[in-house]
Amino acid sequence: MENPSNNKSDLISHIASSDQHTMENLVDAVTNFMVAGRETTSTAMTWFFWLVSTRPDVEENILQEIRSLRNSTETSNEMFGYDELREMNYLHASITEAMRLYPPVAIDTLSCKEDDTLPDGTVVKKGWLVSYHTYAMGRMEDIWGRDCSEYKPERWLENGVFKPESPFKYPVFHAGPRKCLGKEMAYVQMKPIAAFLFERYKLEVVMEDDGDFLALELYPILLKFVSQAYDNRLSILGVEPQGRILDN
């Protein structure tokens, strides 16, 4: 394969310039990025909007954070830049907390390459499959305390600043050498969308969740984004647990 220009700093050029890459595995790498970043972020957003729709206090805090950023930067309608997104600590915490309860990759299975022994002495032989359950871990008292079932963005904040946890405690993006390569990009995609919507719309639940898990699986939860500017102009979005957003 021809060696493309080495003076480009984007990721694809970097991968392509490596001698170990053929055109075939470059296509695989690009496909991997596209697939890995699509359903994951949309699923995260779906559950996030649904959780926030049940918590007007969280919605209000998100809006306050956006408004105070707008005041300090003296901007009004522009899309937020990287620096502003970095300042959105409460929004970051709210999305992170939503993924603790509803991780887009709920369970992950890996195959062991060589015989190994885990830190607790468990032996894992070459070729064995090992799974960990991120969804269950996010709801364990031993890990997150007695309020583990509560949607509580504040647990991620220290003096108003987002404080990350060990990825081994919060393996939503996996941990170790094969951890998600698109984690930062995922937040850069999710935060502006959330900020854009909350700045303009108020979230209302159309169909309440009556606790029937089967119904939740079969029917979409309807969320309504009510324009903050014109009360009678409604934008209705149907948000399905599988991550699809229907715009009526």
Ligand code: HEM
């Ligand atoms: C909320 C969004 C996301 C979540 C929760 C997430 C989660 C994960 C998880 C759990 C893995 C490990 C999978 C495994 O064990 O095979 C992974 C891998 C990966 N993710 Fe993400 N991801 C997200 C978004 C993205 C985005 C936006 C991109 C890129 C545009 C991306 C690129 C990748 C790649 C390339 C890998 C493979 C890394 C490797 O095997 O070395 N992800 N992600």
